[in-house]
Amino acid sequence: MAKDDINIADDDLKAAKKKRETERQKEWNRKNPEKARAISQRTYYKNREKILQKAREKRRKEHNPNIEKSRERQRIYRAKNPDKTREYSAKYAKLKDIENPNRHAERYAREKEKLLSASKKWRKNNKERASEIQQKSSSRRRASIKHSAENYTLAEIRDLRERSGKKCAFCGERGRMTIDHIVPIAKGGSNGIRNIQFLCRLCNSKKCDFDPIEFAQKNGRLL
Numbered sequence: 001m002a003k004d005d006i007n008i009a010d011d012d013l014k015a016a017k018k019k020r021e022t023e024r025q026k027e028w029n030r031k032n033p034e035k036a037r038a039i040s041q042r043t044y045y046k047n048r049e050k051i052l053q054k055a056r057e058k059r060r061k062e063h064n065p066n067i068e069k070s071r072e073r074q075r076i077y078r079a080k081n082p083d084k085t086r087e088y089s090a091k092y093a094k095l096k097d098i099e100n101p102n103r104h105a106e107r108y109a110r111e112k113e114k115l116l117s118a119s120k121k122w123r124k125n126n127k128e129r130a131s132e133i134q135q136k137s138s139s140r141r142r143a144s145i146k147h148s149a150e151n152y153t154l155a156e157i158r159d160l161r162e163r164s165g166k167k168c169a170f171c172g173e174r175g176r177m178t179i180d181h182i183v184p185i186a187k188g189g190s191n192g193i194r195n196i197q198f199l200c201r202l203c204n205s206k207k208c209d210f211d212p213i214e215f216a217q218k219n220g221r222l223l
């Protein structure tokens with residue numbers, strides 16, 4: 001037998017084996033419909049993002065073979081209509097938030113470096129808008145602190161510092177501490193002493209926009 005013949009025979013063998021396996025699998029699925037459904041669901045959820053992304057790309061290409069051109073058109077439209085684009089994005093983001101309230105924290109945990117450098121780049125290219133956003137958010141923050149039912153006093157802060165042994169509430173390091181709102185002001189946290197803790201700079205910068213419970217979990221403080 002020539003070498004090619006052997007290869008072909010091998011391929012046939014492999015194909016036959018695969019077919020037998022598929023048949024067996026189908027038979028098993030028929031006999032165990034509930035288990036089969038559970039397994040397929042589990043597999044689906046595990047690879048959900050990938051599957052959906054692939055399907056989306058496929059649909060897009062089928063629906064519109066000139067997808068690159070449309071994307072370019074879209075980009076131009078967005079650049080020309082920033083307000084409409086923002087409005088639409090905000091609406092879409094709200095829907096997504098309802099679907100998964102933790103999506104930002106999850107994504108941040110997944111792609112921190114990428115997000116930080118993208119945001120830095122964006123701020124550099126959109127200086128005016130960036131400072132507008134910054135001002136808005138800090139004035140909102142000031143307003144909610146002002147209207148907070150409680151406000152910590154200097155005496156309370158000193159007392160807390162003594163009681164905490166001048167240590168970071170998360171990692172236990174000593175050194176320069178920052179005053180941290182356990183539940184962030186932006187998330188409706190109070191400005192009262194009960195919502196205050198001392199964090200070292202490193203822990204404070206890591207906390208960022210995480211949910212406090214989630215942050216504690218990440219740091220192994222909670223289960």
Ligand SMILES: [Zn+2]
Pocket residue numbers: 168169170171172173199200201202203204
């Ligand atoms: Zn720390």
